[in-house]
Structures are given as C-alpha cells and as structure tokens.
Amino acid sequence: MALDNNDRSIAGFTMAGHALVHWFETSIPIFLVVWLDSFDAGVALFGQVVALGYALFGIGALPSGILSDRFETKRLILYCLAGMSGAFLVLSLATSIYAIAVGLVLWGVAASIYHPAGLALISTGVEERGTVFAWHGIAGNAGIALGPFVTATLLIVFEWQLVAAILAAPGVLAVLYGLSASFDPTAAVDDDVDAGPDEALSASDLLADTRTLFASAFAVVFAIVMFEGLYYRGMLTYLPEILHGLEAITGLVVPASLEGIEPADYIYVGLLIVGMAGQYAGGKLTDRVAPARGMVTIFAVLAVLAVAFVPVTGMGLVAIATLCGVFGFFLFAIQPFYQNAVAVYTPADSRGLSYGYTYLGEFGLGAASIAIGGFVLGELSLAAFFALTAGFALVGFLLSAALLAGLDRFVDLDRAVDTQADD
Structure with a gap:
C-alpha cells in the first residue's frame, strides 16, 4: 500500500533525523583510531571516555521518552539535531582527552533525544508502520x-579537528529542513490519545506507568534490547581497531595514488552499507513475522557470527570481508523487530516512555560493553572479546525464546494484532 501524504512527511523528517544521529555516532570509532595515535592514552582509557558519551546517548533516552509523551516530538527532534551539531563543533576545538570527553558528553545528551521521539512519532502518526520502519531503518x-566513510575519506586530507567541524554541517541543514515539515503526529491512533499536552509528568504518574510497562511483556523486551545493545555497541566500537590490526589487511600494498586510504575503514563501511539491506528486510518482515520469532532467529545467527570471527580474522581478505558483510546484514536486521515489539506490547499514550526505556537498555546499559570490551582487548585476547560478544547474543536468544514460548502469559493476545499470526 502506498504511503499517504502524512506518512510520507513523517517518514522524510524522521529519516533525516535517524540518518544524522548515526552519522555522528559511527564517525566516533573512526576518530578513536586517530585519537589513540594523537594522545598519550591507551585503549582502555579512551574506551572509558567513548563509553561515557555513548552511555549518555542511552541513559538520556529515558527522560527523553518521558518528554516525548508530554511535548511535541517534532520540536524535540529539532533540539536533538541542533545539539549534536553543536557538540561536534566543540569536538573540533578539542586539544586534550578531557575536551574530547566534554564534546562526547554533549553529543550523547543531545543524541539521546532522537530515538524515543522519532519512534514515538512513527508509532502514533504513521498508518503503514512496517514500511516506514523499514525506510527509517535504511x-x-x-x-x-556515510558517517565513517566520509570521516575516513576526509581524514586523508584534513586534520581531525576540521573534519569534526565539517561533519556538523548536515545537522544544521536538517534543522532548516525540519522547520518547514508539516504533519499530524497522531494520525494513526485513536482520537482519545493525547499527543503531547505540554505538561509535566508527576513522579507518581511516572512510577505508575513504569510499573504497568514492566508488569507486561515489555519487561522481557527491555532485557532483550539490553543484550542486543551490549552486542551491537561492543562490536561496532572496536571492529575498526580490530580490522586495522589484522595481518591480512595491514599486509595489503596500497598504490601510491591511494596513499592515506585505510582498507580496514572501507571494509567497516562496507558492512554498514550491507546493513541497509538488513534493515529493509527486517522492517518488511515485521508485518509478517512475530517479533519474538524474528529475534530468536537473528540472535542465533549473531552468536554464530561472533564465534566465526575468531578463526576468520586469521584468514585472507576475502574471508574477512565476506564475514563482515554477513555480520552487517544480520546486526541491523534485528532492529526493526525489537522496535516493532515495543509498539505491539505498549499502549500508544506511553509510547515515548516505552521507547525511552528501550534505548536506555540499547545505548545506555549497552554502552557497558565498550568499557568491558576495552579491558578484554587490552588485557586478555581477541578471541576472548568475540567470545564475550557471542555470550551477549546467546542471552538475547534465550530471552527471545522465552518470550516466544510464554507469550500468552505476558500479554493479551488480542492486543498483539496480526503480528502474532505466525505463533
């Protein structure tokens, strides 16, 4: 079914916001490689600094989710875009690890606004939710x-401080675009659902809403998302550094005309591009496959892929690139399933709070794997790092299997609409 005008307008606005959140987010691991060479600090210390910014990206999602149920989501997203651009301008002025930490903290706070606000907007304003989730994911x-690709490419020519400033420019353009966007944010929900009354949420209301959420299937979804976040954040943060250290890649002879290009960075970018296909496939399948069933399958694949990295990193370039491509597809294919699970198992008038908790688990608690992973890589071994991440996926698999097996004890099946048809 074709999208109507309102769906298209919301899709365009949220797609711009979603692209830019991750544009900034995934440029940071590329900068990390440069920072490790430029400052007298080890991977463990820089891992903690980066983990701080990423943690706030997730921790701030909860208050952002609360605000998304009370204030206009469009306005919140515009604040997010402006704040992220400003944070990267701060980074561009950094001359020490402490200044970098300040810039990353500011970025994390601003970026935390997007996912609760953007996904709440889609879930309440869009009729063709599965299709828009797919395009939003793409x-x-x-x-x-594009974030790491542009960053890596610009670093060939410019100093990293100037590159950080250049990366801020699209955020400014997105703010100007968003100011002209017009849509109905509650077109897909009942008329009695309040879109955002611009009033404070009392502590007792927050506690009551939280109890309601965690007394339902959402408690299991939250735990699933947390372990997906531990897997996602650890792998994507350290994979560029891991690829840079592999003999099959460092031994490549780069033509003089391409001097300065790091093949490892472009393999990393390649897996992220493949992830676009995974996002689209996952988004379209959410209209046909129950969320728990999809997550069970993909978590099993992710656990196997993490283990497979151990032998494959000692193989040739083709094997490494192929595994990275398969990994990228499934890493991002799972995201529409848990996003849709939140929409299925929560009421529309607490959707912002639900997504706030979701991204607290995904990006806040999930950021713990950066600090843990930095320690494991620095003090133990590469094999131990991949075993750790495989363990995160295995726990996600078991939780998803429990949700699938005991669905009728967690949620009224009448509320789960036709997404549960396959159960």
Whole structure:
C-alpha cells in the first residue's frame, strides 16, 4: 500500500533525523583510531571516555521518552539535531582527552533525544508502520555507513579537528529542513490519545506507568534490547581497531595514488552499507513475522557470527570481508523487530516512555560493553572479546525464546494484532 501524504512527511523528517544521529555516532570509532595515535592514552582509557558519551546517548533516552509523551516530538527532534551539531563543533576545538570527553558528553545528551521521539512519532502518526520502519531503518544505516566513510575519506586530507567541524554541517541543514515539515503526529491512533499536552509528568504518574510497562511483556523486551545493545555497541566500537590490526589487511600494498586510504575503514563501511539491506528486510518482515520469532532467529545467527570471527580474522581478505558483510546484514536486521515489539506490547499514550526505556537498555546499559570490551582487548585476547560478544547474543536468544514460548502469559493476545499470526 502506498504511503499517504502524512506518512510520507513523517517518514522524510524522521529519516533525516535517524540518518544524522548515526552519522555522528559511527564517525566516533573512526576518530578513536586517530585519537589513540594523537594522545598519550591507551585503549582502555579512551574506551572509558567513548563509553561515557555513548552511555549518555542511552541513559538520556529515558527522560527523553518521558518528554516525548508530554511535548511535541517534532520540536524535540529539532533540539536533538541542533545539539549534536553543536557538540561536534566543540569536538573540533578539542586539544586534550578531557575536551574530547566534554564534546562526547554533549553529543550523547543531545543524541539521546532522537530515538524515543522519532519512534514515538512513527508509532502514533504513521498508518503503514512496517514500511516506514523499514525506510527509517535504511536511513539510519545510510547515516551509519556515510558517517565513517566520509570521516575516513576526509581524514586523508584534513586534520581531525576540521573534519569534526565539517561533519556538523548536515545537522544544521536538517534543522532548516525540519522547520518547514508539516504533519499530524497522531494520525494513526485513536482520537482519545493525547499527543503531547505540554505538561509535566508527576513522579507518581511516572512510577505508575513504569510499573504497568514492566508488569507486561515489555519487561522481557527491555532485557532483550539490553543484550542486543551490549552486542551491537561492543562490536561496532572496536571492529575498526580490530580490522586495522589484522595481518591480512595491514599486509595489503596500497598504490601510491591511494596513499592515506585505510582498507580496514572501507571494509567497516562496507558492512554498514550491507546493513541497509538488513534493515529493509527486517522492517518488511515485521508485518509478517512475530517479533519474538524474528529475534530468536537473528540472535542465533549473531552468536554464530561472533564465534566465526575468531578463526576468520586469521584468514585472507576475502574471508574477512565476506564475514563482515554477513555480520552487517544480520546486526541491523534485528532492529526493526525489537522496535516493532515495543509498539505491539505498549499502549500508544506511553509510547515515548516505552521507547525511552528501550534505548536506555540499547545505548545506555549497552554502552557497558565498550568499557568491558576495552579491558578484554587490552588485557586478555581477541578471541576472548568475540567470545564475550557471542555470550551477549546467546542471552538475547534465550530471552527471545522465552518470550516466544510464554507469550500468552505476558500479554493479551488480542492486543498483539496480526503480528502474532505466525505463533
């Protein structure tokens, strides 16, 4: 079914926001490689600094989710875009690890606004939710791929401080675009659902809403998302550094005309591009496959892929690139399933709070794997790092299997609409 004008307008606005959140987010691991060479600090210390910014990206999602149920989501997204651009301008002025930490903290706070606000907007304003989730995911992956690609390419020519400033420019343009966007944010929900009354949420209301959420299937979804976040964040943060250290890649002879290009960075970008196909496939399948069933399958694949990295990193370039491509597809294919699970198992008038908790788990608690992963890579071994991430996927698999097996004990099946048809 074709999208109507309102769906298209919301899709365009949220796609721009989603792309830019990840444009900034995934440029940071590329900068990390440069920072490790430029400053007298080890991977463990820089891992903690980066983890701080990423943690706030997730921790701030909860208050952002609360605000998304009370204030205009469009306005919140515009604040997010402006704040992220400003944070990268701060980074561009950094001359020490402490200044970098300040810039990353500011970015994390601003970026935390997007996912609760953007996904709440889609879930309440869009009729063709599965299709828009798919395109929204593709836009996110476009940002995920373009962020490190543009960063790595610009670093060939410019100093990293100037590159950080250049990366801020699209955020400013997106703010100007968003100011002209017009749509109905509650077109897909009942008339009695309040879109955002611009009033404070009392502590007792927050506690009551939270109890309601965590007394339902959402508690299991939250745990699933947390372990997906641990897997996602650890792998994407350290994979560029891991690829840079592989003999099959460092031994490549780069032609003089391409001097300065790092093949490892472009393999990393390639897996993110493949992730766009995964996002689209996952988004379209959410209209046909129950969320728990999809997550069970993909978590099993992700666990196997993490283990497969151990032998494959010692193989040739083709094997490494192929595994990275398959990994990228499934890493992002799972995201529309848990996003849709939140929409299925929560009421529309607390959708912002639901997504706030979701991204607290995904990006806030999930950021713990950066600090843990930095320690494991620095003190133990590469094999131990991949075993750790495989363990995160295995726990996600078990939780998803529990949700699938015991669905009728967690949620009224009448509320789960036709997404549960396959159960």
